[in-house]
Amino acid sequence: MINTIIFDLGSVLVDWNPNYLYRKLITDEQEMQDFLANITTPDWNEEQDAGRSLKEGTDLLIQQHPQHEAHIRAFYDRWDEMLGDPLQGTIDLFKQLKESGKYKIYALTNWSAETFPVALERYDFMRWFDGIVVSGAEKMRKPAPEFYQLLLDRYNVNPQEALFIDDNLRNILAAEKMGITCIHFTSPEQLKVELEKLHLI
Incomplete structure (x- = not known):
């Protein structure tokens, strides 16, 4: 029972969908999907879900991919725009x-x-x-x-x-x-x- x-x-x-935010930031659909699949990956996001601070997660990813700094920072700076x-x-x-x-x-x-x-x-x-x-x-x-x-x-x-x-x-x-x-x-x-x-x- x-x-x-x-x-x-x-x-x-x-x-909740990161596409809602990143379609505003990356106009090419394939480029956007590649960014979400290979840079701000689900595995990376899950580390923040498991307790890693947003700052630590963001800084780590920027160290690995400095050329994408602006888009990486947007993930949590504009996170509320991912909520539908x-x-x-x-x-x-x-x-x-x-x-x-x-x-x-x-x-x-x-x-x-x-x-x-x-x-x-x-x-x-x-x-x-x-x-x-x-x-x-x-x-x-x-x-x-x-x-x-x-x-x-x-x-x-x-x-x-x-x-x-x-x-x-x-x-x-x-x-x-x-x-x-x-x-x-x-x-x-x-x-x-x-x-x-x-x-x-």
Whole structure:
């Protein structure tokens, strides 16, 4: 019997995409994609999500790629421009689950502790959670088992009674190994179908 629901945030509830910023800075689409794939890489960004300071991450990348300094600095100087609208379909499902009164609902997110307050301020639904665990604040991130365990311990959650929703298959597989039921998110429509299958809505 599931009584706890754990959401990832980025690409599940929040539309975060570096393209929104970098299309303003780099007019050639292929050049922009190359920059994001090879300079400000997802692996580099995840180190900030795991607790490395924005300054340290930025300085390190500028040392490696000094010719791209202006565009590298823009990543965090103009980070808020990467935030899009909430994913309304998922927000509606979140609201339905919350208003049922049947579940404790938490967020487990890979997110820099320095940028997370921007999202917290921008999106009203952030206040609906019973708790949010942010990787940058805890100095660990998904898919590390201890990061999931931190949430389970902090909020006294039984993994057998929890559902985890994430768009990243790597993170889903890690949670499944801990005995947590999972939905690999691809769209709000698919999430609705999966929640119905589990008789949660």
